Amino acid sequence: MAFRPSRYLPILEWGRDYRRETLVNDLIAAVIVTIMLIPQSLAYAMLAGLPPVIGLYASILPLIAYALFGTSRTLAVGPVAILSLMTAAAAGKVAAQGSEAYIQAALILAFLSGVILLVLGLFRMGFLANFLSHPVVSGFITASGIIIAASQLKHILGVEAGGHNLFEIVIELGASLGDINFPTLIIGVASLIFLFGSRKYLKPALIKAGLPEKAAAILTRTGPVFAVIASILAVALLRLEEEGVRILREVPRDLPSIGLPAFDRDVWMQLVGSAALISLIGFVESTSVAKTLAAKRRQRVDPNQELIGLGAASMTAGISSGYPVTGGLARSAVNFDAGAETPAAGAFTAVGIALATLFLTPYLYFLPQAVLAATIIVAVLSLVDLKAIWQVWTYSRSDFAAMAATILVTLLSGVELGVTTGVALSLFLHLYNTSRPHFALVGQMPGTHHFRNVNRHSVVISDQVLIIRIDESLYFANARFLEDTVYCVLSNRPDLEHLVLMCPAVNRIDASGLESLEAINLRLKDADVTLHLSEVKGPVMDRLKRSHFLEELTGNVYLNTYDAMEDLDLETVQMAFSRDAKTTTPDAIPCPSLRMAGIDRV
Incomplete structure (x- = not known):
């Protein structure tokens, strides 16, 4: 069989047919996704316990790497909520949040998960994702969404509270209720109402006003941008920072530095298991989104090449001051609806994020953390699927057992043990059922x-x-x-x-x-x-x-x-x-x- 470079570099295939009209469509999609990705990147970095600028760094070179090696024409790669939570859980085991060692741990996780994905892709082992059954993935995402939403309530209330699982978070929030900052609470609740309301009512209102359905859908999904602008103006004009409202403050205007993460054998060995879980979850989430969007245009996504594309993206994040990335559902849907035709739209988005990092970050100084928290809460609650629990219960008791165990262990013990329990129980139940x-x-x-x-x-x-x-x-x-x-x-x-x-x-x-x-x-x-x-x-x-x-x-x-x-x-x-x-x-x-x-x- 003859070696085909386009097998490992899909850009050589779609790049041959690149036209001016394609360029225009990709540029328009890139502008829209960039606008959406800026607040998302900042929010997800905050969720991961990292400086907000690292979210922007993770949205630059990794997007270019995926554009070179990925097979999905419309998948938008970058930080996502689930991997941000998993990064926080894994990095927190080896270093205190906010320390330089913690940031290095996030870089190591990105690099290791990228290496793991790349090796799996080279050996054509995309089938390994099948070991994560749909009930386990659904249960894990539901439980993670609940934990993420609960963890962001401290920013909505303006209090200090921590915790690695739902039980700890609820206890600490309950103990901090007497310290609520009411200006922060007003901003947070108002942002939640606006974001939830825009998701439900904005699109029908825009269509009723005469806007095309496609344009209305895009504007609806970029709702967080309007919340960001309004809240920045409110905090700056009313001087709410003096009332205790926590803001983003200064975000560095530098581009990411390039270099391998610091090598410490013990730290790398401690993180390799977490990196493997991050790789698997990221790959499953990304390919499911990519296949769904590709089917709408009768296009094809190669899971094995996706491993290489996502591996290259995550490795690039690790050497460019970022943290683990994968394809995101919301931004990929926006990219698709905005008319992106090739992965070049992702590369143009990377350029847009780089320009925003250099020139727009000073305008984000007064951005309230409560608004970023509201953005995360609205995004992750859309992933919580309680109806699926009942559907699995009525269809298969063994699948429900795996799903319920995943949810309970994730909620009570954390994300890594939760997904590990789900995978182990799924395999055990499979062996048990097929043994009879x-x-x-x-x-x-x-x-x-x-x-x-x-x-x-x-x-x-x-x-x-x-x-x-x-x-x-x-x-x-x-x-x-x-x-x-x-x-x-x-x-x-x-x-x-x-x-x-x-x-x-x-x-x-x-x-x-x-x-x-x-x-x-x-x-x-x-x-x-x-x-x-x-x-x-x-x-x-x-x-x-x-x-x-x-x-x-x-x-x-x-x-x-x-x-x-x-x-x-x-x-x-x-x-x-x-x-x-x-x-x-x-x-x-x-x-x-x-x-x-x-x-x-x-």
């Missing part, structure tokens, strides 16, 4: 070639031939379960002559599964029962041919179950097509072996 796979005794539906569960349908069955349908791949965790089930059936059917294992859902048989099949074959042979297989998939059959099992198999392998029955018990097959077919109604046949093994009636 569903098997069904099946019979022939009258007048058809189809075979269905005897506990669900009125079917025709044979006295000499028993058919067991296996509804799961056979591997080390469930191989012994299959043996126990077959032996239990055998003990309840002394007249049995043939056993057919129907395998339409078996996608894989590992060495343990093969060993169990061999043991079953020998045990049935000793009992004068012939073992047959039917509906075995091609890849599974290819593997079986590499072993001695097919040579030792006492029976045959049939293309379909009807052929097996026609060969083994033609009389029963003919009866199934007669008018007087004697059917077995559900529950008429006792299946103690299957019920004893814990099988349900699926």
